[in-house]
Amino acid sequence: MAIILHVDMNSFYASVEMAYDPSLKGKPLAIAGNPEERRGIIVTCSYEARKFGVKTTMTLWEAKKLCPQLIVKRPNFERYRTASLGMFAILQQYSDLVEPVSIDEGYVDITEAQEFGHPLQIAKTIQHRIKEQLDLPCSIGIAPNKFLAKTASNMKKPMGITVLRKRDVANILWSLPAGEMHGVGKKTAEKLAAHNINTIGDIAIANELVLKSLLGINGIRLKERANGIDKRPVDPEAAAEFKSVGNSTTLPKDVANQQELLHVLENLSEKVAERLKRKMVLATSVSVMIRYKNRKTITRRKALKNPLYTKLELAGCAKEIFLKHWNGDAVRLLGVTGGDLIEKKLATRQLDLFSYNEEAKKEPLLETVEKLKEKYGKNIIEHAGDLHDVKKADKSFHSETSFSKDFLDQFRYSRKNDERDQ
DNA sequence: TCTGGGGTCCTAGGACCC
DNA sequence: TCTGGGGTCCTAGGACCC
Numbered sequence: 001m002a003i004i005l006h007v008d009m010n011s012f013y014a015s016v017e018m019a020y021d022p023s024l025k026g027k028p029l030a031i032a033g034n035p036e037e038r039r040g041i042i043v044t045c046s047y048e049a050r051k052f053g054v055k056t057t058m059t060l061w062e063a064k065k066l067c068p069q070l071i072v073k074r075p076n077f078e079r080y081r082t083a084s085l086g087m088f089a090i091l092q093q094y095s096d097l098v099e100p101v102s103i104d105e106g107y108v109d110i111t112e113a114q115e116f117g118h119p120l121q122i123a124k125t126i127q128h129r130i131k132e133q134l135d136l137p138c139s140i141g142i143a144p145n146k147f148l149a150k151t152a153s154n155m156k157k158p159m160g161i162t163v164l165r166k167r168d169v170a171n172i173l174w175s176l177p178a179g180e181m182h183g184v185g186k187k188t189a190e191k192l193a194a195h196n197i198n199t200i201g202d203i204a205i206a207n208e209l210v211l212k213s214l215l216g217i218n219g220i221r222l223k224e225r226a227n228g229i230d231k232r233p234v235d236p237e238a239a240a241e242f243k244s245v246g247n248s249t250t251l252p253k254d255v256a257n258q259q260e261l262l263h264v265l266e267n268l269s270e271k272v273a274e275r276l277k278r279k280m281v282l283a284t285s286v287s288v289m290i291r292y293k294n295r296k297t298i299t300r301r302k303a304l305k306n307p308l309y310t311k312l313e314l315a316g317c318a319k320e321i322f323l324k325h326w327n328g329d330a331v332r333l334l335g336v337t338g339g340d341l342i343e344k345k346l347a348t349r350q351l352d353l354f355s356y357n358e359e360a361k362k363e364p365l366l367e368t369v370e371k372l373k374e375k376y377g378k379n380i381i382e383h384a385g386d387l388h389d390v391k392k393a394d395k396s397f398h399s400e401t402s403f404s405k406d407f408l409d410q411f412r413y414s415r416k417n418d419e420r421d422q
Numbered sequence: 423t424c425t426g427g428g429g430t431c432c433t434a435g436g437a438c439c440c
Numbered sequence: 441t442c443t444g445g446g447g448t449c450c451t452a453g454g455a456c457c458c
Contacts, residue, residue: 033426033427038424038425038426039426039427040426041424041425041426043426043427057425057426058424058425059424059425061424062424101457101458102429102457102458103458104458105458182456182457183456183457184456185455185456185457186455186456187454187455187456188455188456216432216433217431217432217433218431218432218455218456242429243429243430243431244428244429244430245428245429246427246428246429247427247428248426248427248428249426249427250426250427285450295425297453298452298453299451299452299453300451300452301450301451301452302451303449303450303451333426333427335427335428337428337429
């Protein structure tokens with residue numbers, strides 16, 4: 001039987017800020033967007049802030065009302081990426097089978113890692129090292145598959161370690177509300193409730209035909225998972241295979257001026273083009289998202305004959321789509337996404353502007369180490385020496401950076417988990 | 423005077439072909 | 441004269457997650 005860990009960082013952004021500036025420790029801290037640009041929602045907050053009722057997605061002014069002494073920081077993604085690199089570098093030292101799920105969580109298949117001890121010992125060591133070396137708290141779930149490991153890591157926060165065996169599923173999970181299950185959101189919970197399916201146990205014994213008609217293929221999967229079954233392997237490549245790359249922005253104020261909107265599309269296209277270039281992929285489709293003043297949102301997409309990646313082509317395409325479908329109303333948000341990506345080397349088109357070369361591949365290692373040293377003021381390399389095996393440590397940095405370029409290009413954070421953290 | 427930004431997967435309908 | 445059914449591609453939108 002496989003042994004899977006799910007490592008989940010606790011209130012990650014806030015914890016990183018505290019590691020960076022220890023004077024913040026023990027204080028109510030929130031990471032939020034810019035209120036002047038009406039992006040002032042709470043992205044994540046410290047446990048001290050949660051005691052006041054501050055929650056993810058709350059507007060900044062609501063949070064301030066609950067907790068006037070709240071310290072608010074803008075997100076610093078560079079800092080979070082750096083910390084994330086450090087975390088994954090540690091995970092990689094216990095197994096090659098590390099699958100990053102987001103900037104702050106990942107799966108580790110430790111089935112073949114007996115040399116490092118029993119699963120519980122390994123989890124304790126990893127948690128201890130992340131705390132000691134990065135000054136960051138995490139929770140870890142230990143289980144025979146991904147679903148159970150993910151569920152387990154969520155059960156004790158912060159700094160919990162939870163073992164969830166398949167034989168405990170009925171005892172521990174079945175009494176929980178269906179909405180607690182990973183993969184069951186608000187809408188799905190409502191649909192299930194309408195059929196008197198209210199708990200995870202109800203899902204586990206529900207009629208497959210009912211689930212299928214209600215939720216499609218997802219209904220079948222939910223039933224399997226509710227029974228503790230999940231055959232998905234831990235896939236180290238999963239995060240590297242991007243399907244789309246997009247940028248969107250909520251405008252500082254609603255805009256109806258066409259020139260202004262086209263200019264925003266140009267800027268978004270430039271960012272997307274840079275990322276396509278960095279990933280060495282071409283887009284075979286372009287989508288434009290328009291959210292109007294009243295929050296009505298449309299996406300319009302165009303498949304391309306010639307895959308593209310330059311700012312000029314992307315912007316041209318985005319503008320064309322926009323002008324064709326924009327109804328003239330004031331716009332709140334614009335987004336540009338390149339989709340159906342293909343690798344540059346597989347493209348039949350002539351390419352010349354990619355500056356990427358073999359040398360560039362070597363840089364991330366040095367960069368990573370320098371950043372970790374600088375930003376944390378902790379010598380991560382010395383700590384890596386703990387490993388007895390310098391080669392392995394070296395290798396782990398290399399393999400880690402190979403996925404990090406793609407993976408860390410984005411940021412994500414946990415809403416559902418943050419709410420459950422309370 | 424609410425509600426960000428970056429993704430994935432799935433479904434359903436229409437076009438088109440055989 | 442009326443009309444089958446499978447398959448694929450494309451598009452739009454919903455749901456969910458982090």
